[in-house]
Amino acid sequence: MLNVDLIEKIGKIVGKDNLSAATCELYCYSSDASQIRGMPELVIKPLTTVQVSDIVRIAYEHGIPVTTRGAGTGLSGGCVPLEGGIVLDMSGMNRIVEMDFDNLQVVVEPGIVQEKLNKALEPYGFFFPPDPGSSAMCTLGGLIANNGSGMRSVKYGTTRSYVLGLEVVMADGKIIRTGSKTMKTVVGYSLTDLMVGSEGTLGIITQAIIKVRAIPKESSVLFASFDSPEIAGKAVVRVLSSGIIPSACEILDANIIRAINTYDPKLGLPLAGAILLFEVDGTEAEVKEGIGLIVKTCEGLSSDIRTASDKKERDEIWAARRLVGAAISRLDPMRTRVYVGEDVGVPIKEIPRMLRKVDEISREFKLPIMTYGHIGDGNLHTGMCIDMLSDEAWKKLNAAADKIHRTAIEIGGTVTAEHGVGSARSEYMRLELGNALDVMITIKKALDPKGILNPGKMGV
Amino acid sequence: MLNVDLIEKIGKIVGKDNLSAATCELYCYSSDASQIRGMPELVIKPLTTVQVSDIVRIAYEHGIPVTTRGAGTGLSGGCVPLEGGIVLDMSGMNRIVEMDFDNLQVVVEPGIVQEKLNKALEPYGFFFPPDPGSSAMCTLGGLIANNGSGMRSVKYGTTRSYVLGLEVVMADGKIIRTGSKTMKTVVGYSLTDLMVGSEGTLGIITQAIIKVRAIPKESSVLFASFDSPEIAGKAVVRVLSSGIIPSACEILDANIIRAINTYDPKLGLPLAGAILLFEVDGTEAEVKEGIGLIVKTCEGLSSDIRTASDKKERDEIWAARRLVGAAISRLDPMRTRVYVGEDVGVPIKEIPRMLRKVDEISREFKLPIMTYGHIGDGNLHTGMCIDMLSDEAWKKLNAAADKIHRTAIEIGGTVTAEHGVGSARSEYMRLELGNALDVMITIKKALDPKGILNPGKMGV
Numbered sequence: 001m002l003n004v005d006l007i008e009k010i011g012k013i014v015g016k017d018n019l020s021a022a023t024c025e026l027y028c029y030s031s032d033a034s035q036i037r038g039m040p041e042l043v044i045k046p047l048t049t050v051q052v053s054d055i056v057r058i059a060y061e062h063g064i065p066v067t068t069r070g071a072g073t074g075l076s077g078g079c080v081p082l083e084g085g086i087v088l089d090m091s092g093m094n095r096i097v098e099m100d101f102d103n104l105q106v107v108v109e110p111g112i113v114q115e116k117l118n119k120a121l122e123p124y125g126f127f128f129p130p131d132p133g134s135s136a137m138c139t140l141g142g143l144i145a146n147n148g149s150g151m152r153s154v155k156y157g158t159t160r161s162y163v164l165g166l167e168v169v170m171a172d173g174k175i176i177r178t179g180s181k182t183m184k185t186v187v188g189y190s191l192t193d194l195m196v197g198s199e200g201t202l203g204i205i206t207q208a209i210i211k212v213r214a215i216p217k218e219s220s221v222l223f224a225s226f227d228s229p230e231i232a233g234k235a236v237v238r239v240l241s242s243g244i245i246p247s248a249c250e251i252l253d254a255n256i257i258r259a260i261n262t263y264d265p266k267l268g269l270p271l272a273g274a275i276l277l278f279e280v281d282g283t284e285a286e287v288k289e290g291i292g293l294i295v296k297t298c299e300g301l302s303s304d305i306r307t308a309s310d311k312k313e314r315d316e317i318w319a320a321r322r323l324v325g326a327a328i329s330r331l332d333p334m335r336t337r338v339y340v341g342e343d344v345g346v347p348i349k350e351i352p353r354m355l356r357k358v359d360e361i362s363r364e365f366k367l368p369i370m371t372y373g374h375i376g377d378g379n380l381h382t383g384m385c386i387d388m389l390s391d392e393a394w395k396k397l398n399a400a401a402d403k404i405h406r407t408a409i410e411i412g413g414t415v416t417a418e419h420g421v422g423s424a425r426s427e428y429m430r431l432e433l434g435n436a437l438d439v440m441i442t443i444k445k446a447l448d449p450k451g452i453l454n455p456g457k458m459g460v
Numbered sequence: 461m462l463n464v465d466l467i468e469k470i471g472k473i474v475g476k477d478n479l480s481a482a483t484c485e486l487y488c489y490s491s492d493a494s495q496i497r498g499m500p501e502l503v504i505k506p507l508t509t510v511q512v513s514d515i516v517r518i519a520y521e522h523g524i525p526v527t528t529r530g531a532g533t534g535l536s537g538g539c540v541p542l543e544g545g546i547v548l549d550m551s552g553m554n555r556i557v558e559m560d561f562d563n564l565q566v567v568v569e570p571g572i573v574q575e576k577l578n579k580a581l582e583p584y585g586f587f588f589p590p591d592p593g594s595s596a597m598c599t600l601g602g603l604i605a606n607n608g609s610g611m612r613s614v615k616y617g618t619t620r621s622y623v624l625g626l627e628v629v630m631a632d633g634k635i636i637r638t639g640s641k642t643m644k645t646v647v648g649y650s651l652t653d654l655m656v657g658s659e660g661t662l663g664i665i666t667q668a669i670i671k672v673r674a675i676p677k678e679s680s681v682l683f684a685s686f687d688s689p690e691i692a693g694k695a696v697v698r699v700l701s702s703g704i705i706p707s708a709c710e711i712l713d714a715n716i717i718r719a720i721n722t723y724d725p726k727l728g729l730p731l732a733g734a735i736l737l738f739e740v741d742g743t744e745a746e747v748k749e750g751i752g753l754i755v756k757t758c759e760g761l762s763s764d765i766r767t768a769s770d771k772k773e774r775d776e777i778w779a780a781r782r783l784v785g786a787a788i789s790r791l792d793p794m795r796t797r798v799y800v801g802e803d804v805g806v807p808i809k810e811i812p813r814m815l816r817k818v819d820e821i822s823r824e825f826k827l828p829i830m831t832y833g834h835i836g837d838g839n840l841h842t843g844m845c846i847d848m849l850s851d852e853a854w855k856k857l858n859a860a861a862d863k864i865h866r867t868a869i870e871i872g873g874t875v876t877a878e879h880g881v882g883s884a885r886s887e888y889m890r891l892e893l894g895n896a897l898d899v900m901i902t903i904k905k906a907l908d909p910k911g912i913l914n915p916g917k918m919g920v
Contacts (some may be wrong), residue, residue, distance in 0.1 A: 102697050102809035125701070147646045158644060160653075161621075176896040181807040183837040184618060185874035186607045186657050187881060187892050188918065189900050193620075193653030197646050214703030237562050241585070243674030243743070283703070283753075285745040293743075347641040349562035377643040414645035421647060432647050436636040439907065440649050446906035447899065458648065 002041045002064055002085065010044060013054045018045040018092070029069065029087045033134075034339055036077030036423055040067065040087040047092050049167060049175060049206040056204065057173030059086060059452055067454050068200040070111065070142030073134035075339045076422025078146060078199050082456035088204065090141050096120055097207065103181055105164060106212055110141025110205045117210075126212040129156035132418070133325065141205050146420040147197035151248040151321075154240075154376030155281075156213070158418070160196045167207035168195055171448035181209055194443075199420055200454040202447050219247065219281035220291050221314045224302040225272035229253060230352035232274040235301045236375050237348055239278070244293050248279035249376030250321055253355065256328075256370045256383075260320055263327040267320050270304055274355075276375070277321050324372050328383040331368075335385035340424070341401025344408035345379045345417030357407045358382055365400040379417035406431070421458045429459030462501045462524055462545065470504060473514045478505040478552070489529065489547045493594075494799055496537030496883055500527065500547040507552050509627060509635060509666040516664065517633030519546060519912055527914050528660040530571065530602030533594035535799040536882025538606060538659050542916035548664065550601050556580055557667065563641055565624060566672055570601025570665045577670075586672040589616035592878070593785065601665050606880040607657035611708040611781075614700075614836030615741075616673070618878070620656045627667035628655055631908035641669055654903075659880055660914040662907050679707065679741035680751050681774045684762040685732035689713060690812035692734040695761045696835050697808055699738070704753045708739035709836030710781055713815065716788075716830045716843075720780050723787035727780050730764055734815075736835070737781055784832050788843040795845035800884070801861025804868035805839045805877030817867045818842055825860040839877035866891070881918045889919030 002021075011019055020026070020043050030039045046052045059066045065085030072079055081087050094111035101124055108117060114135040118127050132138060132150040142148070144166070149158040165179025168191075178191040195203055226232040232251055239246065252260070252275045261269050269275060276298075280290035295305055308314035329337040346354045355371060358380070362369040373380040382404060386393035405415045405428050415421075415428045429437050437459060444451075444460040462481075471479055480486070481502050490499045506512045519526045525545030532539055541547050554571035561584055568577060574595040578587050592598060592610040602608065604626070609618040625639025628651075638651040655663055686692040692711055699706065712720070712735045721729050729735060736758075740750035755765055768774035789797040806814045815831060818840070822829040833840040842864060846853035865875045865888050875881075875888045889897050897919060904911075904920040 100807075100809075101701060103807045104700060125703075147650075149644060153644060157621075160650070161617075170899065174895060174898075176899055177894060178896055180874055180892075181872045182805045182874045182877065183808065184609060184613060184805050184834075184839055184877045186876050186878055187874050187885075188889060188897065189658050189662070189903060190607075190620070190653050190656065191896055191899055193650050194903075196650065198649050202649070214701055216703060240564060241561060241674055243585075243676060283746075283749050285749045286743075289743050289745045345642040345644050347560075347563045348643065349560075374644075379644055412641045414640055414642045414647050416646050417642065417644045418646055425647075429648060432640075434637060435634060436638055436651055437648065438634075439630065439636055439651055442906050443649060443654075443903060446902050 006058065006062065007042060009058060010055055014044055014046055014051050018047065019043065029089065030080065032072045032074040032077060032079050034075050034077050034424055036080045038080045038082040039084065040081040041084050043087045043089055045089045045092045049169065052088065052169045052204055052206050053173045053175050055086070055088070056169050056171065060172050060450060063450050063452060065455050066452055068204050070139030071113065071137045073138045074142065074146065074420060074422065075342070076416070076420040076424040078420050078422035078457060080423070082423055091139065093206065099124070101126060104212055105181060106210050108140055108208055108210055110139060110144070110208065112140050114138050114140065114143060121212055122215070125215050127215050128162060128210060128212055130159045130162065140208060140210070144196055144205055144208055145198065145200050149418045151250060151374060154249050154374065155245045155247040160193065162211045163192055163196050163208055164211055165209040166192055166195055166205055168203035169206055170203050171450065171453050179209065199422065199457055201444060201458055201460055202453065216281035218284050218287040219279055220287050221308045221317050222278040222291055222294055223306045223317050224276045224298045225270045225304040226274045226276065226302055228273040229355040231301050232276050233349070233352035233375070235276060235298050238297045239294055240348070240376065242293060242297055244290050246278045246290065246294065246376065247281040248277065249374070250277040251373060251375040252324070253371040255368065256324055256372045259327040259331055259370055260323050263323055263330055267316065269320060272303060277317065328370050328385060332385060334387055336388045337383055337385050338388070338397060340384070340397060341404040342381050342383065343379070343416045343419040344404060344413055345377070346408055346411055346413035348378050350411045350413065351375055351378060351380065353411060354380060354408065354413065358404060361400050361403050365396050367396055367400050377417070378413070423456055426457060426459040466518060466522065467502060469518060470515055474504055474506055474511050478507065479503065489549065490540065492532045492534040492537060492539050494535050494537050494884055496540045498540045498542040499544065500541040501544050503547045503549055505549045505552045509629065512548065512629045512664055512666050513633045513635050515546070515548070516629050516631065520632050520910060523910050523912060525915050526912055528664050530599030531573065531597045533598045534602065534606065534880060534882065535802065536876070536880040536884040538880050538882035538917060540883070542883055551599065553666065559584070561586060564672055565641060566670050568600055568668055568670055570599060570604070570668065572600050574598050574600065574603060581672055582675070585675050587675050588622060588670060588672055590619045590622065600668060600670070604656055604665055604668055605658065605660050609878045611710060611834055614709050614834065615705045615707040620653060622671045623652055623656050623668055624671055625669040626652055626655055626665055628663035628665055630663050631910065631913050639669065659882065659917055661904060661918055661920055662913065676741035678744050678747040679739055680747050681768045681777050682738045682751055682754055683766045683777050684736045684758045685730045685764040686734045686736065686762055688733040689815040691761050692736050693809070693812035693835070695736060695758050698757045699754055700808070700836065702753060702757055704750050706738045706750065706754065706836065707741040708737065709834070710737040711833060711835035712784070713831040715828065716784055716832045719787040719791055719830055720783050723783055723790055727776065729780060732763060737777065788830055788845060792845060794847055796848045797843055797845050798848070798857060800844065800857055801864040802841050802843065803839070803876045803879040804864060804873055805837070806868055806871055806873035808838050810871045810873065811835055811838060811840065813871060814840060814868065814873065818864060821860050821863050825856050827856055827860050837877070838873070883916055886917060886919040
């Protein structure tokens with residue numbers, strides 16, 4: 001248990017200004033962007049790896065839970081301290097330690113915000129591709145711990161693809177380094193990959209070597225309407241197997257189209273069964289050729305194809321996609337968009353089937369469900385809005401979300417393609433992973449025998 | 461210990477034709493393509509996952525070592541049974557279980573040979589990119605267990621990038637499934653990534669879900685000479701940071717150029733300080749543009765640039781690269797190319813420095829060292845030839861290799877970029893990984909408490 005002596009001891013490590021046990025402060029650290037809540041007993045803002053190590057060593061000795069937090073933009077309760085204890089707010093460790101473009105990499109601290117990193121890289125002609133919806137706020141540490149991705153992962157992969165190495169504080173306070181500045185190594189188990197996506201349950205990331213890419217010179221977007229999501233799904237499979245890899249491939253269903261048109265009638269999206277948005281980036285020739293090939297591939301399937309002729313039109317089309325979250329939330333002032341059951345992924349060819357199932361679930365529970373998402377990698381976001389003061393509405397929502405999760409698993413998919421397990425989805429771990437969950441638990445027990453790191457998450 | 465009763469019991473599982481304890485047979489399984497040797501007591505050729513599980517369960521009960529083997533093309537002793545026991549020859553489990561191109565994936569058994577898989581994929585327009593020198597023989601299971609790569613990894617990544625999921629038999633015989641047919645999932649620790657590159661020390665791969673890519677429509681090669689490896693290194697950094705990602709980027713040093721010209725004078729390679737070979741693939745426009753940009757980028761640095769004008773010339777240039785192994789081995793009939801210290805990797809910008817160091821080591825030990833490799837990802841292969849009957853020569857070679865390994869680590873590199881640790885490089889694990897090796901050992905002990913899986917490898 002945390003007592004005054006321990007708090008004083010920790011205060012000596014980080015300085016009195018960098019920790020707080022005041023209720024108003026603790027309350028700020030009791031949630032993320034989901035509805036999950038849990039109060040910490042102490043919030044600490046470490047500034048160095050050695051401070052993190054010293055704090056964790058004390059926590060380990062006394063069996064105090066340690067939950068690590070970046071910007072708190074997660075949607076699964078991942079950084080919510082369910083069992084109290086310490087929250088480590090990593091936002092103070094936000095430096096770019098090294099810009100090493102000759103090696104196509106940068107070394108960063110975990111608290112740096114995605115957009116800030118990209119702004120710092122831009123003058124040098126480089127970028128860090130993973131771009132979740134929260135990129136203006138989310139931290140690199142959070143992205144790594146959750147293996148975040150977003151719209152560009154169909155071409156550029158998830159955060160995992162960019163992590164060359166990590167500095168990690170283990171449960172007993174030991175500092176290790178995984179990976180290296182080398183682009184390719186097969187020395188040892190990939191501890192880097194084990195840490196990526198482990199949501200703070202195996203160690204605390206205090207530094208990362210991140211691969212960067214040259215900013216593509218051009219990009220263009222294309223916008224194709226289809227009579228049904230099934231036909232849109234077919235078009236996606238055809239495009240991806242043609243060898244063209246778009247930098248984004250998004251779907252909007254009929255409900256989302258209506259929502260966007262209600263939100264901003266000027267956009268005037270065609271009232272199709274589904275719309276696909278493709279973005280192609282690269283050199284001028286690549287973009288021209290890519291867009292041309294997608295148009296050709298969609299012909300005969302799509303009822304209407306529009307290519308953005310200039311930057312203005314491109315921005316307008318893309319703005320429509322970015323509006324989705326807002327459009328859903330503003331459909332009905334009495335209802336709030338709730339992120340539950342919102343992140344399933346399925347094998348690409350199962351997308352039309354999953355979309356049909358979501359529609360059935362929507363009708364069964366008499367709950368409007370709007371679907372959009374990264375169809376290029378099978379990731380569907382289902383948007384549901386409820387009156388948050390109604391117990392009845394919550395019950396219905398949870399039942400619908402449960403059915404969405406079980407359906408995704410049944411057809412070979414996953415309950416979370418990018419938002420994380422946290423505590424929101426830990427109950428589905430056994431169903432999706434089977435006895436592989438036991439292997440996870442064995443690893444967790446071996447590396448964190450006292451279970452102090454982010455307890456209550458990921459089903460371990 | 462293996463006794464007659466146990467052998468009989470195992471015989472009932474796999475059938476008498478699929479196991480052998482005959483010395484001549486055991487001898488065939490006592491080596492890989494390195495100089496490392498170790499005799500097994502029993503060789504078993506399982507045909508199903510359940511057979512593997514049943515065998516491992518017996519081995520676990522009796523504490524018998526189990527070493528898994530694909531085609532035995534490894535260069536680190538990885539599949540050599542150093543502590544006797546059982547060798548599991550997986551070459552009988554070689555089916556393509558499912559071709560699922562709508563999901564851009566195939567499901568395979570581990571014994572399938574890389575080239576055979578690619579021949580089966582070709583008519584459908586797909587391929588599996590990782591292509592080590594041994595692709596005509598090596599198995600997918602071996603590639604996965606070693607995270608194999610080769611010339612194309614600069615663009616296409618290593619085997620890791622293609623493994624969506626695995627079926628694995630754990631040390632106690634339990635069968636687990638990791639990953640899924642979904643392109644993107646963040647459910648749980650990435651056990652798939654933990655298994656990839658674990659060289660059979662954590663589990664036995666019995667099935668894999670493999671992502672495939674569309675075969676690029678065109679490819680072209682370019683061949684640039686430089687006065688020194690340093691300048692060649694600069695050109696590589698410039699090309700990679702320009703946004704063009706070649707599908708191969710290889711270096712040949714002056715010694716290798718001479719070796720190839722001696723082997724096949726018709727090729728007439730220019731006697732430069734170093735030659736870079738670039739391959740660009742993609743659509744016609746991409747290839748044309750890529751080659752053009754590389755030419756432009758190399759101008760002012762390269763003393764001579766040749767672009768292959770047609771397929772014949774392209775094949776000739778590429779053949780020169782493929783000749784390297786043979787050229788080294790045939791320089792002197794009294795000497796044999798030995799694969800020791802042959803696989804270091806360094807951060808890209810350190811390549812010129814590493815090349816200089818190798819040159820110094822060559823002069824210090826009076827041992828000709830020829831260097832070539834995948835400069836695009838910092839992977840250098842150092843070729844040394846010795847009189848294998850001379851103890852003196854072996855001593856010199858091992859001392860030189862030791863210095864090469866230590867130098868690579870000193871400048872932020874790795875002792876093995878793609879060939880694996882096995883037993884050949886396990887002594888360097890502590891030096892390269894520091895206390896991260898303890899984390900590896902903790903995981904190994906947790907998942908294989910009796911240490912029966914491929915003992916004596918990877919320093920665990």
